[in-house]
Amino acid sequence: MGFMVKSKNLKYEYVRTFEVNNETRTETFLALNNVNIDIEKGSFIAILGHNGSGKSTFAKQINALITPTEGTLWVNGYDTKNEEFIWDIRQSAGMVFQNPDNQIVATIVEEDVAFGPENLGIEPSEIRKRVDSVLKAVGMSAFKKYAPSKLSGGQKQRIAIAGVLAMQPKCIVLDEPTAMLDPEGRKDVIETIKRLNREEGITTVLITHYMDETVEADKVIVIDNGVVAMEGTPREIFVQVDRLKSYGLDVPQVTEVAYNLRKQGINIPADILTPEEMVSAVCQLKSII
Amino acid sequence: MAKVALDDITLEINDGEFIGLIGHTGSGKSTLIQHLNALIKPTSGEILLNGADINADKTKLKTIRQKVGLVFQYPEHQLFEMTVYKDVCYGPTNLGLSSDEIDKRAKKALETVGLGEEVYEKSPFELSGGQKRRAAIAGILAMQPQVLVLDEPTAGLDPKGRDEILNAIKEMHKRLGIIVILVSHSMEDVARLVDRIIVMHQGKIAVTGTPKEVFGQAEMLESIGLAAPQVSYVMMGLKEKGFDVPADVYTIDEATEVLYALLKQVK
Numbered sequence: 126m127g128f129m130v131k132s133k134n135l136k137y138e139y140v141r142t143f144e145v146n147n148e149t150r151t152e153t154f155l156a157l158n159n160v161n162i163d164i165e166k167g168s169f170i171a172i173l174g175h176n177g178s179g180k181s182t183f184a185k186q187i188n189a190l191i192t193p194t195e196g197t198l199w200v201n202g203y204d205t206k207n208e209e210f211i212w213d214i215r216q217s218a219g220m221v222f223q224n225p226d227n228q229i230v231a232t233i234v235e236e237d238v239a240f241g242p243e244n245l246g247i248e249p250s251e252i253r254k255r256v257d258s259v260l261k262a263v264g265m266s267a268f269k270k271y272a273p274s275k276l277s278g279g280q281k282q283r284i285a286i287a288g289v290l291a292m293q294p295k296c297i298v299l300d301e302p303t304a305m306l307d308p309e310g311r312k313d314v315i316e317t318i319k320r321l322n323r324e325e326g327i328t329t330v331l332i333t334h335y336m337d338e339t340v341e342a343d344k345v346i347v348i349d350n351g352v353v354a355m356e357g358t359p360r361e362i363f364v365q366v367d368r369l370k371s372y373g374l375d376v377p378q379v380t381e382v383a384y385n386l387r388k389q390g391i392n393i394p395a396d397i398l399t400p401e402e403m404v405s406a407v408c409q410l411k412s413i414i
Numbered sequence: 415m416a417k418v419a420l421d422d423i424t425l426e427i428n429d430g431e432f433i434g435l436i437g438h439t440g441s442g443k444s445t446l447i448q449h450l451n452a453l454i455k456p457t458s459g460e461i462l463l464n465g466a467d468i469n470a471d472k473t474k475l476k477t478i479r480q481k482v483g484l485v486f487q488y489p490e491h492q493l494f495e496m497t498v499y500k501d502v503c504y505g506p507t508n509l510g511l512s513s514d515e516i517d518k519r520a521k522k523a524l525e526t527v528g529l530g531e532e533v534y535e536k537s538p539f540e541l542s543g544g545q546k547r548r549a550a551i552a553g554i555l556a557m558q559p560q561v562l563v564l565d566e567p568t569a570g571l572d573p574k575g576r577d578e579i580l581n582a583i584k585e586m587h588k589r590l591g592i593i594v595i596l597v598s599h600s601m602e603d604v605a606r607l608v609d610r611i612i613v614m615h616q617g618k619i620a621v622t623g624t625p626k627e628v629f630g631q632a633e634m635l636e637s638i639g640l641a642a643p644q645v646s647y648v649m650m651g652l653k654e655k656g657f658d659v660p661a662d663v664y665t666i667d668e669a670t671e672v673l674y675a676l677l678k679q680v681k
Contacts, residue, residue: 143540175572176543223570277439304570307439307599309639334572337644373574378602378644378666385670391677400644404651407673410680411657 127202129296129328130164130187130218134196137182137351156182158351159196166295169322169329171339171359174348175373180332183348184300187330189214201295216245218296219289223304225281234276234284235260235269241292252291259290262325263317279310283317290321296328297321303335311335336363337377340398347372360396379403419445421617423459427561432587433595434604434625437614438639443597446614447563450595451482463561480509483559487566489550493538498529498549501538505557516556523555526589527582544575548582555586561593562586568603580607601643605629605664613640626662645669652676 137157143150156179164170174180185191186198189205201217203210222228231237235256242252260266263283273281282302289297299318303311315338322329331338339345345362347355349372355362363369363376366384370376376384383397383406393410397403420442427433437443448454449461452468452475460467468478486492495501502520511519524534527548533541538549547567554562564583568576584607587594598604604611604625611628613620615638621628628635632642632650643664649672652659657676663669 143537175574279439301570307639308641309438373572375573378669379648381666382645382648382669382673385666386673386677389670389674391674391680393677400647400651403648404655407648407652407657407676408655410677 127166128163128199129166129168130162130198130200130330132160132162132183132186132193132196132198135160135162135186135193135198136195137186137191138194139191156351157186157193160348160351160353162346162353162356164296164328164330165343166328167322167326168343169319169341170331171342171345172330172332172348173334173336173339173345173374174354178348178372179351180348181300182351184220184298184330184332187218187296187298188220190220216292217294218298219292219294221282221285221289221297221299221302223301225278225285225305228285228288229273229281232272232274233269234265234271234273237273237284238287238291241288245292255291255293256287259287262290262321263287264313277310278306279313282306282310282314286314286317286321290327294327296330298330298332300332301334302331303333303338311338334375336375340377347374359398363398364395419617420449420456423617423619425612425619425622427593427595429593430591431593432607432609433593434608434611435595435597435614436599436601436604436611436640437620438599441614441638442617443614444565445617447484447565447595447597450561450563451479451484453484480557481559482561482563483554483557485551485554485562485564485567487569489554489567490538490543490546493546493550493553496537497535498524498538498541499534501549502552502556505553509557519556519558520552523552524549526555526586527552528578528585542575543571544578547571547575547579551579551582555590559592561595563595563597565597566599567596568598568600576603583607601629601635601641601664605643613638625664629664630662648673 135157136159138153138155140151141154172180187200189211192206198205200214203214205214229237230240238256238259239252242255260269263286265283265287273284303314318329319341321327340359342359345359346353354372363380366376366381377398379397379400383393383395386393387395393406397406435443449456455469493501495504499520502523503516506516506519529548538546541549567579580603596608611625612622613628620638629642629646632646635642646664649659649661649663653661659672663672
């Protein structure tokens, strides 16, 4: 299996401008420092990190919205620093941002989804086919004639995802797609993302603050201060409760309960991630008595 | 066609209560809070503040809005002054207070939300997400409201920013003794902070009670698009398996205690 995204010693610096006592000053800020990340084709990767850790900066690199100051990033085999490939890269990796209202351009759902492929100069009949199929994929077919403004946050976000899918990307990068949604909207969006990964084989990079959304990821990467601080399966990552907290992150409630119990000498597995796992762990321990 | 956004809401909030208001998008919770400081008038019925109808006298609206402070979602979008200190002074200045009083109020409000002197002269835009939001809350506090309503104050923040805000709100409630109404999607956050929960659904109050009473009804919460905190589901699962555990456990500490008692012989 090849890599969809691969970074080698990636560094990214930018110049920050700010005002102190009415004077404009600038300073160079190292947002990503020597980042080596490999994302396999078809995998589901979650990236965690507190605000300002550099995780969104990395996401923007995947879409070549920004390019490395030093080192290299390959997306679908294309070096993002080579401007010749910029459209190939952006078609390979689509992005979904936090606020759905900033990503919707048309006044009718199906026209919004058609916007991307229209700009690629695709045949109208093919666009029709794509729009219908991606709206079905995100479970929004019934809303194709609606005005996006009449939809809930979760529905709008699924329209934004459909708009990206209509470009037929190989990889989709979602930067906190559920941060502005209510629990139901979050669930719908996350289920849609997981299904697309599983059924369509789209490489998925999910950036989030919600740990429970990352439990089923193939790999979790924690970015802190611009460096890769942790990398592993969700189980390998979440058992390190103290370390995650030191990076300003959370663990699922049940994982923290297991951690507390272990500290008090109870021999319960540390890698409990869901309520069901906790229930069966307790049952198992009790059956020993 | 007229749509009924709120239907037959009868509700009393006592002095000093800390209320959690929950409900999914479109349940009517934002409409309800906008009634509390007369931004929206009820089609029928009335809202009493200290026993007086807030919509009875239009000339008193300014006082009502000073008494009932409303912190909207993403309040940091409303920061506009050159410095944090000036921004917090804006409200009291418009009340026509003396400059000494304005200074006193601004400093107290900033201290209450945990922002020290080192940020006074900073531009609000230099602050972190959590700090910006606390500065915006301080701006409302400086008006010395009797009721403070916060609409999803943690939306979009990372766990650290979220904890900063929630701790500031908790501390503020403790110190000022005012009514705090926290609108939230996060059951975990509400569970560890509030005295009483009001659950809205389709413009009505679906249920109200202490966190224990409300989270004990996980199935009902799910039927209206909400969920109980994660550990509640552990307790329900254990009960189904025949274990004698309380159903109304919703915080990490309580769950640890209950499970420890259950498992200590295994040690």
